[in-house]
Amino acid sequence: MNSKLSMILFVLILGSVLTTALVAVDQLTKEPIARNKAVKLQKGILSSLSIEFGQDDIDKKFSSNIEIIERQGFELVKFYRCQTSGDIAFEISGTGVQGPIHGTIALSPDLEEIRGLSIVEQKETPGLGGRIVESEFLNQFKGKKVSSGLAILSPGKAAADNEVDGLTGATLTCNALEILLNSEIKKYVVMFRESK
Amino acid sequence: MLLKKLLGAKGYKVVKKGIWGEHPVFSACLGICSALAISNTVANAVAMGVSVTFVLVATAIIVSSLRNMIPQRVRIITYMIVIASFVIIVDKFLQAYFPEISEAVGPYVGLIITNCIIMGRAEAFFSQNKVPISVLDAVANGLAYSYTLIFIAIFRELLGFGTLLGWHVMPGGWENWVVMTMAPGAFFLLGLAIWILKSIQDAGSEEG
Numbered sequence: 001m002n003s004k005l006s007m008i009l010f011v012l013i014l015g016s017v018l019t020t021a022l023v024a025v026d027q028l029t030k031e032p033i034a035r036n037k038a039v040k041l042q043k044g045i046l047s048s049l050s051i052e053f054g055q056d057d058i059d060k061k062f063s064s065n066i067e068i069i070e071r072q073g074f075e076l077v078k079f080y081r082c083q084t085s086g087d088i089a090f091e092i093s094g095t096g097v098q099g100p101i102h103g104t105i106a107l108s109p110d111l112e113e114i115r116g117l118s119i120v121e122q123k124e125t126p127g128l129g130g131r132i133v134e135s136e137f138l139n140q141f142k143g144k145k146v147s148s149g150l151a152i153l154s155p156g157k158a159a160a161d162n163e164v165d166g167l168t169g170a171t172l173t174c175n176a177l178e179i180l181l182n183s184e185i186k187k188y189v190v191m192f193r194e195s196k
Numbered sequence: 197m198l199l200k201k202l203l204g205a206k207g208y209k210v211v212k213k214g215i216w217g218e219h220p221v222f223s224a225c226l227g228i229c230s231a232l233a234i235s236n237t238v239a240n241a242v243a244m245g246v247s248v249t250f251v252l253v254a255t256a257i258i259v260s261s262l263r264n265m266i267p268q269r270v271r272i273i274t275y276m277i278v279i280a281s282f283v284i285i286v287d288k289f290l291q292a293y294f295p296e297i298s299e300a301v302g303p304y305v306g307l308i309i310t311n312c313i314i315m316g317r318a319e320a321f322f323s324q325n326k327v328p329i330s331v332l333d334a335v336a337n338g339l340a341y342s343y344t345l346i347f348i349a350i351f352r353e354l355l356g357f358g359t360l361l362g363w364h365v366m367p368g369g370w371e372n373w374v375v376m377t378m379a380p381g382a383f384f385l386l387g388l389a390i391w392i393l394k395s396i397q398d399a400g401s402e403e404g
Contacts, residue, residue, distance in 0.1 A: 007267040014262075014274060018281040025285050029292035036295045098303070126300055127236035127356075127377045133299075168374045 040120050044104035045089050048116035049082040073191050082106070087115045090188050094180030097172045099123030101132075101180060107146065111189045114150075117141040117181075129173030140164045146185050152178040207332050214336025216397065221344045222390040223397070226312040231345055232382040234304050238361050241349035243297045245342025247286045247305055249335065252314055254282040256334035259322040266323065275318040276309075283308045313341055344393075348385050352376045 042062045046053050053061045069079040069088075080089040086109035093102040102121040107114060117138050124130045131137060144150060144162055151163045152174040158165045166174035200208045220226045227248075234244040258278045259266070266274050287305045290298035298305070308314070317337055322330045353359055356376030358366035375381045 003267070007270055010265065010267055011270055011273065015277060018277055022281055022284055025288050029288040032292035033288070036292065040295070121299075123303060126234070126240060126304070130300070168372075169378050 041091070041104070044118040044120040045080050045091075045106075048104045048106040048118045049080070049085070049087050049089050050106070050116050051082060071191055077188070077191060079188075079192055085109075085115075088192065089116075090192075091120075092180065092184035092188070094176070094184060096122055096124050096176045096180075097129055098125060101177065105181070105185065107185075107189070111192065112145060112147055114141045114144045114146060124170070124173045129167075129170040131167050131170060132173060132177060137165075137167060146189070149182045150178060150185075203332065207329060210329060210333045211336040214333055215340045219340050219344070219393070219397070220313045220316070220337050221341060222393045224316065225390075226316050227341055228386070230304055230307060230311055231341070231348065232379060232386060233307075234301065235345050235348040235352055235382060235386075236356065236377055237300075237353045237359075238346060238349045239297070240300050241345040242342070243290075243294075243301050244304060244308075245338070245345050247290070247301070248308055248311060248313070248341055249338025250286060251279060251282045251308055251311075252317065252334040252338045253331055254285075255279050255314055255318055256322045256330040257327060259318050260325055260327045260330035263323045263325075271323065272315075272319070275315060275323075279314050279318070280309050313337055344389065348382070348389055351385055352381060356381060 039058060042058050043053070045066070046058065046061060049066070051061055051065050065083055066089075067081045067083055069081055071077045071079060077090070081087070082089070087106045088109065088111065089104055089106040091102070091104050093100060095101070100121070100123070101119065103117065103119040105114065105118075106116040119133045119138070122130065122132065124132060140158070141150075141164055144164060146162070148162050151160075152166045153163055154171070155165045155168055157163070203211060214220070218224065221228065221231055230244060230248075234240050255275070255278055259275060262274075283306065286308070287298070290301070290305060317333060321333050325333070350360065353361075354366065355373040358364060358370045358372050373381070376385070
């Protein structure tokens, strides 16, 4: 009986100590993690709008170049307009293969053509689906027409102005991204136009 | 040897065993899952190696200093919660201060919890030895795991992506061996690595 009691006590004490340590670490890292997230979103928007930035002037570039336009749908949605080119950027998100994919996309002022795409957050398989963040892949989207829907094909097959080469070994991720892009672009373009 | 003097006879033996004689990956075949998953690029392999080494050392300190207090019947669960706590700390730390690496290694940091090397060393060594020698053992095993991962990653990244640490190094006409970036390539290479390293090890032990 006594040994059982001490066993429970031991687990309880060790558990509490470690939990306390974890809570402390969580508190300590909460702020930098939130800041990293915000910076990542800003970086995503800046790079999809093709605004160049360095590591130190992200905030400054963001506030001096971008006008925030708000639209009331089911929830408040922010659109980011580049003041020099007039391109409109917004956040997109949806399901990937391993977890949510979150990114930003910039469209031309008439909302017909992609000006830039960047992926802010994804949990795809490292080295396979995870390669959707690489600029070689994302740069292909520049100049593609969105009105008839985008298509991500197997590598080397893209020809038309709405087609993009996919990644080898990442067919499922590419399919998921295609669905995500088409539905999100449609949704936000309608929202932006209608609530003008 | 300098190292031998520095570590003492027992310490030297433990380190040598960890790094070579009883190598966790190719002698004991522990930690294979993460070795397969994370060895696709060198940067990932380095991040994973450092993370695993840190968790090993931290676990060694806690488990070996508590070794006389841990009740026999709950020892595995004790190792589990100690390891899990440190893994979460590593994960949070990477997210906060190395967001790029955290993204690249992704879910595999969490999976360090299930890395058998840590559990195995906790049960076989840390729970029976004093703190300093346990830490030495942890470092040796961590290094062994890291260099195996990096060794495999060099080949996988070179053949699969044509790059090394993200730099293009293969000649212009190089056709990437896509299989190397995927699980089958890892199996081939890990199998080959175990074969080669084990043969060298066996040849060495025959000589003396």
